[in-house]
Amino acid sequence: MKFIKFFLTSVLFFIIGLIFYSNYNLYYSPRLVTYESVLVDEDLIKQLNYLNKSLNDGIAYKLQKQYPEGFFFSHLMYGLTWCEFAFDLAKFQWLIFLLRGQKV
Numbered sequence: 001m002k003f004i005k006f007f008l009t010s011v012l013f014f015i016i017g018l019i020f021y022s023n024y025n026l027y028y029s030p031r032l033v034t035y036e037s038v039l040v041d042e043d044l045i046k047q048l049n050y051l052n053k054s055l056n057d058g059i060a061y062k063l064q065k066q067y068p069e070g071f072f073f074s075h076l077m078y079g080l081t082w083c084e085f086a087f088d089l090a091k092f093q094w095l096i097f098l099l100r101g102q103k104v
Contacts, residue, residue, distance in 0.1 A: 044085050051078045 031042045055078055063070025 040085070044081065047081050048078075048085060051081055 032039045033042045033045070034040075051074075055074060060071045060074040063074050067073070
């Protein structure tokens with residue numbers, strides 16, 4: 001009896017999660033802003049600015065004290081965010097942003 005109750009609860013939570021996920025994807029639309037005639041996702045820019053500020057404030061070293069992979073993970077997240085940003089831009093356009101030292 002406990003197994004059936006657990007199974008039905010699990011299925012119910014899965015269905016509810018699927019409904020929430022579907023609704024989020026249905027209504028989410030990224031806000032695009034223009035930087036030098038290039039459309040960029042504003043959420044990615046906010047994420048890059050936040051991660052850059054956090055890394056400059058030493059969050060990687062704080063995380064390293066808590067977790068063995070903290071330093072690596074924090075830099076990995078910043079690098080992956082740059083990769084996502086680069087996919088949205090034209091070829092080598094992301095490098096221009098980086099070399100100019102613009103606050104992205």
